[in-house]
Amino acid sequence: MARAAVTVIDAGSAVLGYCRQGFEPELAAELGERAAAAGLPGYARTRRNDGYVLFHCEDGAALAQRLHWRGLIFARQKLQLLAELEGLDPKDRIAPMLAALQGRPRFGDLWVEHPDSDAGKPLAGLARSFGNALRPALRKAGLLSDKPQARLPRLHVCFVAGDHALLAQGDPADGAPWPLGIPRLKLLADAPSRSALKLEEALLTLLSPEEKAALLRPGMRAADLGAAPGGWTWVLTREHLHVTSVDNGPLRQHVLDTGLVEHLRADGFHWQPPQPLDWMVCDMVEQPRRVAARMATWLREGWCRNAIFNLKLPMKKRWDETRLCLDLFAEQAQRPLTLRARQLYHDREEITVFAGSARAG
Missing domain, CATH: 3.30.2300.20 (THUMP fold)
Structure with a gap:
């Protein structure tokens, strides 16, 4: 042999x-x-x-x-x-x-x-x-x-x-x-876009099952910034959350038909909620440092308790940009938070970040 x-x-x-x-x-x-x-x-x-x-x-x-x-x-x-x-x-x-x-x-x-x-x-x-x-x-x-x-x-x-x-x-x-x-997730026929898989994976990967059960409960209120066509909003409604979807673009009708969604035609980057929310999610295409700073404002001002957002990375020096954006977010949030980030399987040139009240596991 x-x-x-x-x-x-x-x-x-x-x-x-x-x-x-x-x-x-x-x-x-x-x-x-x-x-x-x-x-x-x-x-x-x-x-x-x-x-x-x-x-x-x-x-x-x-x-x-x-x-x-x-x-x-x-x-x-x-x-x-x-x-x-x-x-x-x-x-x-x-x-x-x-x-x-x-x-x-x-x-x-x-x-x-x-x-x-x-x-x-x-x-x-x-x-x-x-x-x-x-x-x-x-x-x-x-x-x-x-x-x-x-x-x-x-x-x-x-x-x-x-x-x-x-x-x-x-x-x-x-x-x-x-x-x-790699989590094996299936894109359901009624998902408004493939981006729905990103939020589903984020909830599986960035939160433990115990954290998800505690932090994502039916009846909670959330905002989806840059929501169109409604992929992330759709994921939140499947968790039975009430969602304010902020985007000048249209949402798929069956997402609106859930009865859990209010669609505001506004600029998600500048809108702020009239009262504190349990969740904010954001998958807008913007410069990562600008997104990090805006997300920090949401947490600093108490507009939401927990957030999941994406940071689109440049083609070069992606690790340096990742560190810079996360440090910028932590500094400008001005409050103790659990901060986790990951390049998901369903991400491309980006990372997905969770910031909120979960205890580090």
């Missing part, structure tokens, strides 16, 4: 992050800055359009614990790298993996994945079939529990090529609960 030329990275020497294709430099910059702030500096290893970043440091296990998934912006998933295997023989990829994992504690689950990139997507079939073969082998070796156990680390096998795999582990309580870090 042919032997694989295996390169094994020392246990805990790197953090693996998945990201949107083309945003590897932004994730690398973010990990570098956050690692330095945590006292664990290192260096990133990546290439543009790979869809993932490896960040090497002296103690990757400690860094993975200190970099909380909800606090990362450009990482869809955050994992501790265990081993890197190159030159895998297609006839036997399992034996080198078992050897690399020998002596490790049992895992509670197995996910076999691939980067969400042009090069990675053709590996989806391999990932599906290989998981079915690897799972019983891991159990026979005592490396995988008989049934999924959330209290144990999860094993991730990420194929970056047919003969090249990354082995990593994740904490189910501190990571994306979806393979590839």
Whole structure:
């Protein structure tokens, strides 16, 4: 049997992050800055359009614990790298993996994945079939529990090529609960626009289930700035909120027909509510610093308790612009807030921000 030329990275020497294709430099910059702030500096290893970043440091296990998934912006998933295997023989990829994992504690689950990139997507079939073969082998070796156990680390096998795999582990309580870090959302036929998926994903990703239940209750009142054609308003009405939709453009009639929507033909960037609201959401196309400043005004003046808004990023220096806008928002809001931001799967050249009263989880 042919032997694989295996390169094994020392246990805990790197953090693996998945990201949107083309945003590897932004994730690398973010990990570098956050690692330095945590006292664990290192260096990133990546290439543009790979869809993932490896960040090497002296103690990757400690860094993975200190970099909380909800606090990362450009990482869809955050994992501790265990081993890197190159030159895998297609006839036997399992034996080198078992050897690399020998002596490790049992895992509670197995996910076999691939980067969400042009090069990675053709590996989806391999990932599906290989998981079915690897799972019983891991159990026979005592490396995988008989049934999924959330209290144990999860094993991730990420194929970056047919003969090249990354082995990593994740904490189910501190990571994306979806393979590839991508929630599987379906665009319903009556959604006014695809942008509805952005708000749905934001509510899943930026809020814990407990926070969502506490902060998004039927009967609450919200404003949707720049609402037309009504995608974000529609999502809020599905949560049974009363929505003031502010836009000079038209809303879809079936959104108005819910009886929960008041459409104001006005400039969402300048309108302010006559009384405080529970929520404000905003997906207007504007300069990100201008949006950040306006959103800060809403929170500072008490016009809303919680907000979700998008910041459209420039083509260059996107990490620098992200930091600048979030710092600007925090400074001008002039009140203690929970602030979380993420580049969602359904985002493009933008990030989505939650600001409000939720406690950091």
